[in-house]
Amino acid sequence: VVITGAATIRDARAGDITLAENDRFAKDLESCEAAAILVPSDFQPERIPRVVVHSVHQAFAKIVARFRPQRVPPAIGVSPAAHISPTAKIGPGANIYPAAVIGDEVDIGAKVTVHPGVCIMAGCTIGEETILFPNVVLYENTKLGRRSIIHAGAVIGAYGFGYDTVNGRHMRGAQLGNVEIGDDVEIGACTTIDRGTYGPTSIGDGAKIDNNVMIAHNCRIGKHNIICGHVALAGSCTTGDYVVMAGQVGVSDHVGIGQGATLGAKAGVMNDVPAGAVYVGIPATPVREQMIKQAALSKLPAMRKQLYALQRAVDRLVRQAEEAATKETV
């Protein structure tokens, strides 16, 4: 068998090698023209020549990278077209691309990559091997850990959204804090994380945050959280480690989410969530409660009909009882 390319089942053409994680893909394979397939030991489709591997995804990634090698940005060192304050420190092996702007007293660790258009304001520190994709903005005094990745257009450290209304004017609160982000964190494109009022807004080691997320001032996100797209956390929320939030979740201010809790897509969380709990719905409740509610809700039209029929039956019974009473009296 000659393999000339690699693609997933829906894209694979003649000559391609493809992959299947389990037997749920059996049906899709029927119309697939792939020349060969990577499979785990417990799924052995018949028609296609197969290669049994321990991890289909790890193996397939290596094959894809052979056919379409991942582009690695060239090591260019510090571009003369970057704008760098004379008081900034740049670690060894760092790459700073054109049109990046680095402010006063910034400290950039070894092997950090700063892509074009990134703006790092004064006093920031960036741990080694961290990557800032194009047009990321770090406001002053932001601290980033090591091996973290900040995707394009993310904004870290803008002012917190807190106001006191005095004589009909909304007066902005103090903006004296910053944002502190741990090691091995990933932050998605166009995600925004606001600075704390007096101290840090913080993101724990290993947390992964998707695109277009907003995390407000003074939040404290635990380690290894998974926060999906379009989640919005209001001010001063806290989360334990290993919390998972699905897409478009919203959390009210000052709410605490316990370790290992899961919030379902679009959940609207108004009160603390205990560790390990699974909450869904608006307002968010334990998933079991919500399922009972939803089941009852889907019976609601039937309940209305039943209630109407019962009403008629009872009205008839009441009438009959009255007639009987009248007869007796007569």
Add this chain to the structure above:
Amino acid sequence: VVITGAATIRDARAGDITLAENDRFAKDLESCEAAAILVPSDFQPERIPRVVVHSVHQAFAKIVARFRPQRVPPAIGVSPAAHISPTAKIGPGANIYPAAVIGDEVDIGAKVTVHPGVCIMAGCTIGEETILFPNVVLYENTKLGRRSIIHAGAVIGAYGFGYDTVNGRHMRGAQLGNVEIGDDVEIGACTTIDRGTYGPTSIGDGAKIDNNVMIAHNCRIGKHNIICGHVALAGSCTTGDYVVMAGQVGVSDHVGIGQGATLGAKAGVMNDVPAGAVYVGIPATPVREQMIKQAALSKLPAMRKQLYALQRAVDRLVRQAEEAATKETV
């Protein structure tokens, strides 16, 4: 009649010409000072001098453009203040503005406009007459079709949000794919579209996508979709042609939306939607089901009262029946 300006009804002052699409604007016109009005043939308001036209919007746009000509960015060619890799190809008639950054082996078609601060990473190709507004970011190997428009701050091709958790660490999946966008596509400001895992995330010809939308890795968007603001699509969703999604819709991963289906604002879609269907609500159901549910829901407080009254009536009937039975026995 002398016309000195053009404005919509709510803004029109003396001397302005205005427009009305139909008789629903009759009431607003009463207090309008406009000197004249564009109307269709089936709406003829009395008080104001009128010009009857076939398409009020097309005609009005021409008049407005006469008073306030749309600014056309001057043809500047390739700015010496742009940062362009020597291996990039720039087509004839392209405009590349200052502070734009164009990476290795990028292929830019004829008459393409690249505004300031745009970053085009290595290996991208851009079809002719496409416009990239300021600070757009295209990650490596992104392919854009012809006559498309990408608005400011949009990020195309960032890493997909997929992780395997191994020994308590979230390990990022392969990022070997890219994003491919068709002809005549428009993508809104601060919208993010992530690359595929092994192959493309794709957007079909003629699709229009609003601001602050997120489209996750491996999604396949059909032709001529309309996707409104703050929509979030999780990984590997597919849509047919002419799908419409209203604002803040969320779609779970691996969901398929059939051709011509419509998803109402804030819908939370967890399962496939058939072609032509209109789904609304959280979780999303056919609109008729949802209307019945909502109607029943609004009757719920009344149902509670009715149920309570029925309970009392039945209790009384049961008591009467027991008394009657007792009497008989006696």
Add this chain to the structure above:
Amino acid sequence: VVITGAATIRDARAGDITLAENDRFAKDLESCEAAAILVPSDFQPERIPRVVVHSVHQAFAKIVARFRPQRVPPAIGVSPAAHISPTAKIGPGANIYPAAVIGDEVDIGAKVTVHPGVCIMAGCTIGEETILFPNVVLYENTKLGRRSIIHAGAVIGAYGFGYDTVNGRHMRGAQLGNVEIGDDVEIGACTTIDRGTYGPTSIGDGAKIDNNVMIAHNCRIGKHNIICGHVALAGSCTTGDYVVMAGQVGVSDHVGIGQGATLGAKAGVMNDVPAGAVYVGIPATPVREQMIKQAALSKLPAMRKQLYALQRAVDRLVRQAEEAATKETV
């Protein structure tokens, strides 16, 4: 007492001064190591040396600023590394940072700050003392008032999302309007505000808009509105003064929100909201209605049980009545 730092209660260590707004913090104080505390006159915790002040936040901000002075960007004037059209006017005392791009006929007021990577397209005017944080984009003819703050990555004036479908193609409407923003407005990071079709989309004086918000074409936002994160307003909405929208609210097109109205988090507003009203829920209704609905909803499973029991009781009564009738007849 020697004070060596300042931090909020949850962060305060030995030597720090902290603050408490009221007696709700009494419990948190028990385990706090702070050396002293700022309190109002009506809360006098015993254990910690206290300083009674009129406004704890104003006083604390001054102390924090003493220990960690807020960084003020140095006055650099007009950077030679900024790209400025010869037809742009720059007011006295303005600071224009490297990699900022300023288009033709732009008018920048006195003491305006334009951070790196900002792109100001042709014909914009910016009132005095306004601050544009890094990578903000203003499309052509945008007007900003005085003392306003636009946070990083915000995009003002992109095309409105309005299409006519002609022969299966979505044709973009006119884009002849602009965006006009008042004095003392704040706009959050990655927020997008689209231009009007023929005239302005406008934001009133003193309005405060959070991150990742979208305001569509032709909207008219009143003065002193508070619009929280991830709110999405569709086209041609209007709001009175002092409207408050909590996080993730969505408003349908052409809806009017009355002065002083409040929209709860995640509300989905499909119809006009009267002045002063508080609306919540999807679809949004007055908060009282929603509370009654939610209360009834939480009783729904119990109602189902009650209905079932009633049905059995009524069935029994009907059977008994039939038996009695049969007996009588016999």
